[in-house]
Amino acid sequence: MRIKSFYREILLSLIAIALSGVGFANAETKVGFVYVGPIGDHGWTYRHDVGRLAVEKALGAKVKTTFVESVKEGPDSERVIRQLAATGHKVIFTTSFGFMNPTLKVAKKFPDVKFEHATGYKQSKNVATFSGRFYEGRYIAGVIAGKISKTNKIGYVASFPIPEVVRGINAFLLGARSVNPDMSINVVWVNTWYDPGKEGDAAKALIDQGADIITQHTDSPAPLQVAENRGVKGFGQASDMIKFAPKAQLSAIIDDWDSYYVERTKAAIDGSWNSQDVWLGLKEGMVKMAPYTNMPNDVVALAQKTEDAIRDGSLHPFSGPIKDQSGKIVVEAGKVADSGMLLGMNFYVEGVQGSLPK
Amino acid sequence: MSLIPQFIPKFVLETRVEVSNKWVILSPIIAIILTLFSGIIIFSLMGKDPLLALYTFFIQPVTTLFGVTELLVKATPLVLIGVGLAIGFKANVWNIGAEGQFTMGAIFGGGAALLCNNIESYLVLPFVLLLGILGGAFWGAIPAFFKTRFNANEILTSLMLSYIAVLFLSYLVHGPWRDPGGFNFPESQLFSDYAMLPVLVENSRLNLGSVFAILVVLLGWILIARSIIGFQLRVVGLAPAAAHYAGFKHSGLVWLSFTISGGLAGLAGIAEVSGPIGQLLPSVSPGYGFTAIIVAFLGRLHPVGVLFASLVMALSYIGGENAQIEIGLPAAVTGLFQGVLLFFLLACDVLVRYRIKSSSFISGKRS
Numbered sequence: 162m163r164i165k166s167f168y169r170e171i172l173l174s175l176i177a178i179a180l181s182g183v184g185f186a187n188a189e190t191k192v193g194f195v196y197v198g199p200i201g202d203h204g205w206t207y208r209h210d211v212g213r214l215a216v217e218k219a220l221g222a223k224v225k226t227t228f229v230e231s232v233k234e235g236p237d238s239e240r241v242i243r244q245l246a247a248t249g250h251k252v253i254f255t256t257s258f259g260f261m262n263p264t265l266k267v268a269k270k271f272p273d274v275k276f277e278h279a280t281g282y283k284q285s286k287n288v289a290t291f292s293g294r295f296y297e298g299r300y301i302a303g304v305i306a307g308k309i310s311k312t313n314k315i316g317y318v319a320s321f322p323i324p325e326v327v328r329g330i331n332a333f334l335l336g337a338r339s340v341n342p343d344m345s346i347n348v349v350w351v352n353t354w355y356d357p358g359k360e361g362d363a364a365k366a367l368i369d370q371g372a373d374i375i376t377q378h379t380d381s382p383a384p385l386q387v388a389e390n391r392g393v394k395g396f397g398q399a400s401d402m403i404k405f406a407p408k409a410q411l412s413a414i415i416d417d418w419d420s421y422y423v424e425r426t427k428a429a430i431d432g433s434w435n436s437q438d439v440w441l442g443l444k445e446g447m448v449k450m451a452p453y454t455n456m457p458n459d460v461v462a463l464a465q466k467t468e469d470a471i472r473d474g475s476l477h478p479f480s481g482p483i484k485d486q487s488g489k490i491v492v493e494a495g496k497v498a499d500s501g502m503l504l505g506m507n508f509y510v511e512g513v514q515g516s517l518p519k
Numbered sequence: 520m521s522l523i524p525q526f527i528p529k530f531v532l533e534t535r536v537e538v539s540n541k542w543v544i545l546s547p548i549i550a551i552i553l554t555l556f557s558g559i560i561i562f563s564l565m566g567k568d569p570l571l572a573l574y575t576f577f578i579q580p581v582t583t584l585f586g587v588t589e590l591l592v593k594a595t596p597l598v599l600i601g602v603g604l605a606i607g608f609k610a611n612v613w614n615i616g617a618e619g620q621f622t623m624g625a626i627f628g629g630g631a632a633l634l635c636n637n638i639e640s641y642l643v644l645p646f647v648l649l650l651g652i653l654g655g656a657f658w659g660a661i662p663a664f665f666k667t668r669f670n671a672n673e674i675l676t677s678l679m680l681s682y683i684a685v686l687f688l689s690y691l692v693h694g695p696w697r698d699p700g701g702f703n704f705p706e707s708q709l710f711s712d713y714a715m716l717p718v719l720v721e722n723s724r725l726n727l728g729s730v731f732a733i734l735v736v737l738l739g740w741i742l743i744a745r746s747i748i749g750f751q752l753r754v755v756g757l758a759p760a761a762a763h764y765a766g767f768k769h770s771g772l773v774w775l776s777f778t779i780s781g782g783l784a785g786l787a788g789i790a791e792v793s794g795p796i797g798q799l800l801p802s803v804s805p806g807y808g809f810t811a812i813i814v815a816f817l818g819r820l821h822p823v824g825v826l827f828a829s830l831v832m833a834l835s836y837i838g839g840e841n842a843q844i845e846i847g848l849p850a851a852v853t854g855l856f857q858g859v860l861l862f863f864l865l866a867c868d869v870l871v872r873y874r875i876k877s878s879s880f881i882s883g884k885r886s
Contacts, residue, residue, distance in 0.1 A: 232840075236592070244844055248844060248845070259800070322705070323703070323705060352689065518690070
């Protein structure tokens with residue numbers, strides 16, 4: 162009996178395999194996601210996965226989503242992307258900068274598949290790019306920090322010196338200095354997107370150097386947890402991290418991919434999809450702020466006012482006059498930084514300590 | 520008086536007088552089979568059909584020609600590095616820094632490729648490959664120098680040099696070698712076609728690098744098994760005193776091991792950037808230099824064994840990705856599998872070399 166049922170099981174699995182291999186014709190569209198970190202990072206990748214679930218919720222039986230997590234940037238990612246394309250996924254979201262060239266290479270071989278690459282700058286007929294104007298949130302966080310800090314020192318845990326991260330550092334300090342010209346930033350580069358141990362150690366070192374505000378451009382809540390333990394304040398990154406730091410989190414810059422993912426998947430299904438390059442912010446809802454907590458009411462009001470001003474366009478975080486570290490004016494008074502400068506930002510504004518690794 | 524109840528027998532390991540050659544070869548195979556059985560248990564506990572899971576993990580990835588080429592692409596750097604490391608490990612020369620030598624090979628060779636980016640000549644590729652090998656050998660020679668000159672522990676020096684190489688590459692692509700047309704993103708320009716390894720199977724990424732890997736397996740086997748140098752390496756490893764008595768120069772073998780393993784790691788590095796990657800990136804290796812250490816031991820420090828071990832290891836990575844795509848297994852299962860495999864391999868090794876004895880039967884008295 163036992164042996165018989167064992168054989169039956171083998172037979173059934175083989176049939177199942179055969180069926181899945183054939184890929185029975187059905188109406189559902191397969192949507193693939195490639196993540197650089199684990200879905201449990203509570204930051205960047207976690208928010209992309211929330212976006213994936215939003216697609217499932219909004220489109221229900223019309224879609225089937227697949228994800229591959231912790232994919233290394235480089236040749237491994239090309240294989241994963243290609244594997245998704247080859248197994249019938251019609252829309253593929255690749256959610257890290259390092260997936261750019263692999264995405265383009267695979268896209269060339271699969272012209273019928275739509276690719277969406279986050280934070281890149283190269284597009285093609287079937288590769289669109291998208292990113293959020295996270296610097297808008299950074300500016301608001303800076304304004305709050307400028308009001309709250311007593312030591313006038315911000316500790317910034319940074320990942321890699323790419324324009325996106327440098328832009329965040331500068332926006333944060335410009336915001337802080339708009340309310341307190343004595344503010345300065347110390348940066349520690351951890352050369353990783355996700356390594357809670359390293360991120361936490363960097364935060365500790367920054368607090369030891371006198372920083373009483375901790376912020377980070379890495380993907381785990383570790384720096385914020387350190388802030389909580391050491392009794393200083395901090396910000397959540399990519400998602401609301403208030404659960405990890407109920408006393409320390411002032412706010413969080415939330416990435417919200419939900420509506421973009423739903424909209425683009427719909428477009429791919431109904432045939433209206435086209436290649437594009439979008440960079441959306443507070444106004445479009447791709448960037449959101451978590452509730453303003455652990456701060457006096459007047460600071461909450463100021464933060465809200467800043468947020469509203471950025472949303473309605475009356476305030477641009479990179480408005481002149483902006484000076485670089487040497488004191489040279491790079492954006493003149495009355496002007497705002499052009500998109501070329503924003504996209505390729507590779508200098509620190511005045512007040513950032515140390516030099517930018519090059 | 521011991522607090523341990525008297526009826527629990529104590530076990531001790533006793534060295535076997537003779538180690539069976541048959542079992543030395545069979546133990547990795549048994550370890551793999553045991554791993555598969557553990558896999559069935561793990562998958563069942565996760566609520567997945569275990570047979571379907573094993574199929575998607577280990578068989579489905581190689582059911583297409585493209586899948587096979589991808590397996591070879593993934594295994595190639597592991598083979599190249601693993602054979603080099605095996606040669607050194609045979610002589611008890613512990614090169615733990617292949618990751619750095621790999622990266623240095625990518626830097627030297629990649630630098631040559633960028634330098635020749637406007638030259639349209641078939642001589643570019645050999646030049647690029649040669650510099651890659653030299654870069655790796657040079658980075659391997661540094662710990663050899665410190666070992667032979669100052670008797671510095673090569674495990675530490677080679678490991679720490681890895682981090683220097685990786686950070687040096689990061690510096691280059693963030694600074695002087697950054698693509699001028701790339702919005703300041705840390706990547707070099709794409710290499711020209713003349714600096715790229717030719718692709719062997721159309722529409723795949725299988726390239727000449729895999730042919731090098733096969734050649735290296737053959738040459739490595741000849742070196743270890745059929746040459747005087749190989750004999751010396753083995754004697755130094757098995758019986759250092761005898762080697763000394765026979766007049767084998769230890770320092771010469773340290774240099775030889777490090778330059779060979781460094782050069783091969785360098786070749787793997789340049790084959791990776793001139794192959795599947797096609798440019799220099801802040802990081803060019805997902806840890807091949809370290810994985811190759813596991814591969815060298817899994818392959819019993821034998822070049823042919825290294826070849827098979829690399830294929831098994833590469834399959835476990837690709838299978839893990841495939842299992843995520845097909846049946847939604849989490850990425851952590853890949854690491855779990857590799858860990859279980861190593862555990863069983865080491866456990867089998869222990870049993871091959873030692874026998875378990877219950878001490879309560881050895882002597883009538885207890886301590």
